[in-house]
Amino acid sequence: MWYSSIKVGIVEIDMDHYNIDTMLQLYSSDRVPEFYLPQIINGLIKHFDTEEKIIAGMGREFPAEHKIEHSRLIQLLNDKLAIWKDGDLVGKDFVEQVREILLLHVTEYDVLLGNNNEQ
Numbered sequence: 001m002w003y004s005s006i007k008v009g010i011v012e013i014d015m016d017h018y019n020i021d022t023m024l025q026l027y028s029s030d031r032v033p034e035f036y037l038p039q040i041i042n043g044l045i046k047h048f049d050t051e052e053k054i055i056a057g058m059g060r061e062f063p064a065e066h067k068i069e070h071s072r073l074i075q076l077l078n079d080k081l082a083i084w085k086d087g088d089l090v091g092k093d094f095v096e097q098v099r100e101i102l103l104l105h106v107t108e109y110d111v112l113l114g115n116n117n118e119q
């Protein structure tokens, strides 16, 4: 299961999740070179900001605890990226860990954005 396998119900967010999955899947299947990994991770980091802006654009307040979780994930991803750059983490293992982190995140946080849609 991937990030976009669980739908939030807000098209722009679901599309962004789908694009992230595509990049991660291409990497996992050796269809993009190893040196693209930092760009993929940076693209993912940008997504958190995009997600917050999409909600703001809908005139809604982004949940504070979700924002804190985004900050925590950005720190975690940057730390892992540094470990990968040092050669102490295999790229595919990194991507697999990212996949698990995102699946947990969409289930615990992102889906709630859609549930509040009516408010």
Ligand SMILES: [Fe+2]
Residues within 6 Å of the ligand: 013, 017, 047, 051, 110
């Ligand atoms: Fe998201």
Ligand SMILES: [Fe+2]
Residues within 6 Å of the ligand: 048, 051, 066, 070, 105, 109, 110
């Ligand atoms: Fe999120």
